[in-house]
Amino acid sequence: MSFVLLLTVFVLAVFVGFEIITKVPPTLHTPLMSGSNAISGITVVGALVATGAGEGMLATGLGLFAVIFATINVVGGFLVSHRMLGMFRRKG
């Protein structure tokens, strides 16, 4: 894909990001961080491709560790946010 096209997507996504997350209430700062963090674990997609290509030990090894780190990020992030949000939901 052309660089300019990728750059276009990037710039527009940054604007969308700013638009949807303005005025987030302080109550949610922590779960927002852990939840958004899990989303940044999307690198797992690249890690899976690198590991599965099966081209040499080095690339596979690096890919494997990338899969592990990204999966911890994804699973840990979504799960810990869910735990926290579960506590916020209860009303006294």
Next chain:
Amino acid sequence: MHGEILRDLAYLLASVLFIFGLKGLAHPRSAVRGNLTGALGMLIAVAVTLVAGGVLHWTWIVVGLVVGSVIGTALALRVPMTGMPQMVGLLNGFGGAASFLVAGAELVLKFGGDAHAGPGALQEKIAIAASGLIGSVTLFGSLIAAGKLQELHFSWKGRKIWLSSSLLLPGRHGINALCVVIAVALCVLVVRNPETAAWYWLLVLAAAVLGILITIPIGGADMPVVIALLNSYSGLAATATGFVLSNNVLIIAGSLVGASGLILTSIMCKAMNRSLANVMFATLGPTAGGPTADEVYAGKIKATSAEEIAMLFDGVQRVVIVPGYGLAVSQAQHAVRELATLLEARGVEVLYGIHPVAGRMPGHMNVLLAEADIPYDKLKEMDEINSVLPQTDVAIVVGANDVVNPVARTDPSSPIAGMPIIDVDKARTVVVIKRSLSPGFAGIPNPLFAMDNTLMFFNDGKKAFDELIAAVKES
């Protein structure tokens, strides 16, 4: 060909779900659904990659996914709410680690072995260098931040040194600048000689040193800014990796997280009336010429006891509790809730005033108080609580200092001048629960403690509330 189009459409669907997920996370009522929506997007992205991503060998993928899921699940289920700042810090770091590892693998796949393996697009090489740089800074910066939050310490020349204090190396600005120059030079080398993987790993190493050096001087009350900033970096690292792979879903997801982290960073900086550069590179300390602790406190401090405070509660209508990091340290949140329940049973309205930078990460106090089952509609933001404090009978400050220091309003030469504070001094009576008169992170005395309407209850946070509960039950 059809497979590729379907795969990219699935990635588009995942991106849309991420956007809806984050939008949901920004509002209390929709937050749970938002989080699940994001998780669904991730599931789709992973599933479609496995099916249509050109995966040939499954063994190591399965190993990686299983190991990562087990560790991630164990961490998420076992971490206590008090350990949440470290947990968030570590997760930021892992995202960065995954990014520089993927970029490293791509370097090997695209340019490795054969020096003439095709020119490769310039943008790809730049993106690889950027992933290495940002990813490594994120990982090692986050490890230091998590170590500070975990209160790790080490011995050096017979002295016990806490990682959490702001450790200032001599000539650190020079060292940092040198590190940046080396890192940039290595970026250029990576771009010009992508077939030499050693340059890439040296870049990762230089970025690691840089990540450590810029995080290590930052201490205590500035941690919320650092955590939010690293959150943003972890997103930017994913974006850079997206440019490496020419993959839109990485670029979109990464930019959303990058933007979200930046918004949090700016909220934190505003709450301290400081610029990001000031937090990162300047040191906060007592300015010469400010009043000394003796001048402020001498003869004006009134110590009190649990019994006296219990009597204060007679016939009051509104009590406001203002927590700070000390609440987390002494784990007083459950005792706070118990006292609040007792008071509420007598018809007292109990509210909580939360300063945006109270604690060690954005939203730290909210998480702790939510753990103790305190409903979130009683947790009031700074502006809201400041409007009711003048009509408040008793304000209880527990483990907070700088965020309630009236000097921020009155003395333009103070290091915290202009920082928005919670105006507890406007309440009829202020009770400050604190172990001693030691200064807060800004290192300046707090005239609030010496005011006519202030009573000091010198005690550990949790013990103080336990004693208060006993005293209130007896009265």
